Amino acid sequence: MKIDGAWIRTAATQDVFSALESAGYEAFFVGGCVRNALMGFAVVDLDIATNAEPQAIITSCENRGLKCIPTGIDHGTITVVSDGIVHEITTYRRDVQGDGRHAIVEFSTQMQEDAARRDFTINALYADRHGKIYDPLGMGKDDLAQKRVTFIGSADERIREDYLRILRFFRFSAIYADQDQGFDPETLSVISYHLDGLDRLSKERIGTEMRKLLSAPAPAPAIAAMRSSGALVRVLEGSDDRSLALLVHLESECDAYPNWLRRLAILGSMDARDSLRLSNDETQKLTVMRDAIGDMKPPHALGYHHGASLARDILLLRWASFEQMADNADWQAAASGAEYVFPIKAHDLMPQYSGPSLGQKLRTLEKQWIDSEFRLTKEALLNGI
Incomplete structure (x- = not known):
């Protein structure tokens, strides 16, 4: 079995392999790039595993004129930039101890040991510079073909090493698994047993x-499995995923991209800012979306007040929350409303109005103009004073 693509054949990436192999070391693509290439998904990150230790990676690559950045040298990772392309090169590792947040590792010279320390079988696939696939554990290719997300070895042990793997299991299931097959009850049972471990993880x-x-294309089944295992309420207290599947369906109907913040809004958790460490901008948008779900502002007013993108987010949330069908007229009105500019300026009302009365009058006229669906002209508005 082989993979192919411009990302493999590009001279800049082949130069990285040549730098390591000419110095006597192994080098293999690993993880996401191999997995995604086999699934026909876009390859974004280039991760390379090698038996060269960090300083040897730096020496080998710098001797070929490549830029090396010690981004994670203590953990065996060197970033190598070749003709502007970023490659994350990591020494083979084996776990020697885990504290539930980060595994403590030692460097290794064996691909087999490196594969055994990874989380899921589909992440333990390697490929050489020509695209030939290596499956040192003998399970990754079959699991990927069957669209299964399976912990390597014991799920209990893998989770104890790093409790974030609970959430990674649901994320990878949402993207790579055939969710129509359901979720393995034993795996969900192990996850439920280790839920206290989530409290040890940083909110970031x-x-x-x-x-x-x-952000996954279809996260609803994985989120439902999170709920059934008890994991969802542990990371998002008070959340309710019953409307998520309908929201995802409406997004598809309206050709709307999968906005994770919109999907977070439909879950309804009120402590998301602290639980997920949202930025101020994210928190503000989330608050606007939630508050506008049940208000009476029509689509054109939403577009005018919030812009087309946020207004359409609100419409999708309303339709999903109230189990309504998508309305193309409303969809277009939200976009067109964003294009209008209120024609009255403060100086148009002076000196008749000033101070607080000026602001109040501007707001009154603006509301009349919005209520008219922007049909009232500047002259009509001023003549009505």
Whole structure:
């Protein structure tokens, strides 16, 4: 079995392999790039595993004129930039101890040991510079073909090493698994047993995983499995996923991209800012979306007040929350409303109005103009004073 693509054949990437192999070391693509290539998904990150230790990686690559950045040298990772293309090169490793947040590792010279320390079988696939696939554990290719997300070895042991793997299981299931097959009850049982471990993780790590999970094309079955295992309420207290599947369906109907923040809004958890460490901008948008679900502003007013993108987010949330069908007229009105500019300026009302009365009059006229669906002209508005 082989993979192919411009990302493999490009001279810049082949130069990285030549730098390591000419110095006597192994080098293999690993993880996401191999997995995604086999699935026909876009390859974004180039990860390379090698038996060269970090300093040897630097020496070998710098001797070929490549830029090396010690981004994670203590953990065996060197970033190598070749003709502007970023390659994350990591020494083979084996786990020697885990504290539930990060595994403590030692460097290894064996691909087999490196594969055994990874989380899922589909992440333990390697490929040489020509695209030939290596499956040192003998399970990854079959699991990927069958669209199964399976822990390597014991799920209990893998989770104990790093409790973030609970959330990674649901994220990878949302993207790579055939969710119509359901979720393995034994795996969900192990996850339920280890839910207390989620409390040991930083909110930043949890937030990063939840962003990725909610960005998946179809996250609803995985989120439902999270709920049944008890994991969802542990990371998002008070959340309710009953409307998520309908929201995803409506997104598809309206050709709307999978906005993770929109999907977070439909879950309804009120402590998302702290639980997921949202930024101020994310928190503000989330608040606007939630507050506008049940208000009476028509689509054109939503577009005018919030812009086309956020207004359409609100419409999708309303339709999903109230189990309504998508309305193309409303969809277009939200976009067109964003194009209008209120024609009255403060100086148009002076000196007749000033101070607080000026602001109040501007707001009154603006509401009349919006209520007219922007049909009232400047002259009509001023003549009505």
